[in-house]
Amino acid sequence: MAMKGRAMAAAAAVHGGYPPTKLHSSLPSPLRIAARIKPNTAPPPISISTNPAHANLHHLKELYAICNHSCQRFPNTDAAGRVEPVDVLKLRTAIAHSSVVVSAFTKPEFLTNQSSTGAEVTSFTGIGGYWITKVAPVTPANGTLIGFGRAVSDLGLTASIYDVTVHPALRRRGIGRMIVQRIVRMLTNRDIYDIAALCSHDQRPFFKACGFGDDTLGSTTMVYTRSPSSYSKDEEMISAGGKLLLVPSPRELTK
Incomplete structure (x- = not known):
């Protein structure tokens, strides 16, 4: 022993x-x-801008394409489910008439891109020779557009939030919530508290996490869906750009 x-x-x-x-x-x-080892869920350095001039239309169009997002509620899609490209002219008009425009930027080196094989590839700039650019604060001038959102309001009583989107590689890091919170803050600073968010069923958890809930008055959103069979004899339907438009009869136009 x-x-x-x-x-x-x-x-x-x-x-x-x-x-x-x-x-x-x-x-x-x-x-x-x-x-x-937990995955990195913290957002990279972000710059939030509320200046509509910082929302470059071509960069925004590219972001919408990456996110497969359309400004239209009923966009045309191809066989792969991709939505049609955004009409830049209509997008310019929509932004010009938006009450609040919020854009989010980060440094390109903090953006994780999807490779052709589907695997995530992170392109971080090396320290040597680039440390000044890495430590410099993010601005719309040196950053890449990775998030966007806007609101339309009568500037007196009500407002609605549209087009909240974030680059797929940076989702679930709180960037979308930053955008919505900035929109809400700007609206409430104008004494506007009746704020709606038109969203799909899949987007409800996100907006609920941002403080939104069911309408306490039980209101239901209704969309104009008048069909050709329901228009009166004094009206007719014409086809324009793949869409049906309701127009008055020639007799009504002469009145």
Whole structure:
């Protein structure tokens, strides 16, 4: 027994004070180490701008294309489910008549892009020779547009939020919430509190996390969907740009 005890003590001295069996069991396995490493969910350095001039239309069109987002509620889609490109002229008009426009920017090196194989590739700029640009604050001038949102309001009573979108590689990092919060803050600073968010069923959890909920008055959003069979004899439907337009009859125009 004495010899066995001395052998264990010698082994413990070699392994730092623990018997070999306890030492091996205490070492975390690669799987345990990987489990302890949490994915980075913090947003990169972000610059939020409320200047409509900072919303470059062509960059915004590219962001919409990456996000497969359309300004229209009923966009045309191709066989792969991709929406039609945004009409830049209509987008310019929409932004010009928006009450609040919020754009989010980050440095290009903090943007994770999707490779052609579908794998995520992060392109971080090296420290050597670029440390000044890395530590410089993000601005709309040196940043890449990665988020957007706008609101339309009568500037007196009500407002509605539209087109909130974030680059797919940077979602679930609170950027979308930053955009909505900035929109709401600007509206409430104007004493506008009747703020609606027209969203799909999948977007409801996001807006709920931003403080939105069901209308306490039980209001239901209704969309004009007048069909050709419901128009009167004094009206007719014409096709324009793939859409049906309701126009009065020539007799009504002469009145």
